Amino acid sequence: MTVTLAYLADIGALAGRHLRHLRRSPGRLFLVTMTPAVMLIAVGYLFRDSITVPGSSSYEDYIMAGIAAQVALAGVGPTALGVAVDLRDGLVDRYRSLPISASSVLVGRALSDMVTAAVALAAVCGLGLLLGWRPHGGPLRIGAGFAVLLAFAFVMLWVGILLGTTMRNVEAIDGTGALILVVLSFLSNAYVAVSGLPNWLRPAADWNPVSSVISVCRTLWGNQPPQAAHGGFPATHPGVVAACALGVVLVTVVPAALRGFRRAVER
Amino acid sequence: MSTGTAILAEGLRKRYATHTALHGIDLEVPTGTVLGVLGPNGAGKTTTVRILATLLAPDGGRAVVAGHDVAREPREVRRRIGLSGQYAAVDQMLTGRENLVLLGRLLRLGRRGAEARAQELLDRFGLLDAADRPAGTYSGGMRRRLDLAACVVGDPEVLFLDEPTTGLDPTSRNVLWNVVRELVGGGVTVLLTTQYLEEADELADRVAVVDAGRVVAEGSPDELKRKVGTDRLEVTVARPDQLAQAAAALAVLGGRVPTVDEDAVRVTVPLEHGLDDVALAASELRRRGVTAADFQVRRPSLDDVFFALTGTAAKADSPTQEGADER
Secondary structure, eight states, X not given: OHHHHHHHHHHHHHHHHHHHHHHHOTHHHHHHHHHXXXXXIIIIIISTTTOOOTTOSOHHHHHHHHHXXXXXXXXXXXXXXXXXXXXXXXXXXXXXXXXXXXXXXXXXXXXXXXXXXXXXXXXXXXHHHHHTOOOOSOHHHHHHHHHHHHHHHHHHHHHHHHHHHHHOOHHHHXXXXXXXXXXXXXXXXXXXXGGGSOGXXXXXXXXXXXXXXXXXXXXXXXXXXXXXXXXXXXXXXXXXXXXXXXHHHHHHHHHHHHHHHHHHXXX | OOTTEEEEEEEEEEEOSSOEEEEEXXXXXXXXXXXXXXXXXXXSHXXXXXXXXXXXXXXXXXXXXXXXXXXXXXXXXHHHEEEXXXXXXXXXXXXXXXXXXXXXXXXXXXXXXXXXXXXXXXXXXXXXXXXXXXXXXXXXXXXXXXXXXXXXXXXXXXXXXXXXXTTOOHHHHHHHHHHHHHHHHTTOEEEEEESOHHHHHHHOSEEEEEETTEEEEEEOHHHHHHHHOOOEEEEEESSGGGHHHHHHHHHTTOSSOOEEETTTTEEEEEOSSHHHHHHHHHHHHHHXXXXXXXXXXXXXXXXXXXXXXXXSOOOTTOHHHHHHHOO
């Protein structure tokens, strides 16, 4: 019991470190928020009359869940960067020479990056409200939509931790983070219905777990156009696909990240 | 092991994918003393420190630090050591105080205890004025002092300092040396790696010279220096035809016969009587009308130590070893 409490206290202390960073240099928060916010304004507001989604009466409503999911994707790069820089600067060596558990260093980061993601999510959705997005449905369903997005963010930040422990090269991480953000969000139903994509791309976008996460969130927020339910298995069962995909990624990536972390220290 | 030994390494071996970093390192450091591990880049200094500090598992051999085996009881070892790596590992965005408080909390001093300990260390390491500024604004010397303060938050029995003054100006270096001496005065055992003979001389009770993953010599700094020889005076003459005159002038010093390097137009002589010899040489050269293009005193360098101990030049510029081992 005292061991668990000590572990939690370590995580708290280390998470506190990152939250101090966040307060002192809000640039990181800006990085995570900027891309989704720009896309929201550029596509969701400027192009809203040019893009039509079958069955959807309001493009702002349609695009919001996709933009919100982008917040989680945008966090991958900064998380990986933070891990790589701590390894490079010897801070990880220092923590590893202390009598604390190796995982507390990473879990501390994961928790504080969840705070970043939540704040960014709130900021982006606040902007969405200003631009005309409206969720339809009870507070429980709206809250559940946010919970799904946070779960998605949690999984993606472990992807970022894995990236940081294995790549370690700052420029390479920057590029990979940007690639993940662009490919996974454009190859999904974030901006247009999958039926609006070129034929050969449709299966990829259909099975892209990001599409499933967005569909679940859209449905919970009452922003899902009725036609979207027609289609293959992923379109009709987004919850199943999203839960399975996130679960699989989580149980493979977390142990891999911990192993990568140990190996990185041993270099 | 005996109770008087704080660090014991026996036959430590470590292989990396591309090369073998350690070929069997043996070290023994009595409690309360300072061992200087001297060697060029790529010699295996950092690898040795990382194994002793439980960050790296050796492929062979064993090590006992502060009474506990590093492989079997790493956590017990970690409770008793402080590590200062090659780069000052302080969080640049946190203030000096926050850096120390965080470590105190991770070392289970409690919030109050950690704050009190941070205050005490900031005072002791001369950082009180800068305590509430982000560490990123510190000078190199201040950052190193903060780094050192960070390793002693938990009151360790054994300190590992990996090239603690590399990249520091002479003043900061002196300040840091004094800090280390104070810690040693308090009973801490220190293993310090360095590329500078002078640093080992200033701080270490004993010195182990490491080259290519092996300990090639061990002894007190005086013993090592005796092997290396004394300071030398080097005079480069402006006109080659004055070389013989210069040699005659330096022969007046009465010590050993000067050596003449015709290609470099240079005469070298050991300095047996320090400054007196320098003054005598200068006036003697002037009396004979020799124009010196360069006149300098050379201390024995790490290269000289290596030459004296191993008969080969230090391999400091071997790129594969340097890159792979010293990260």
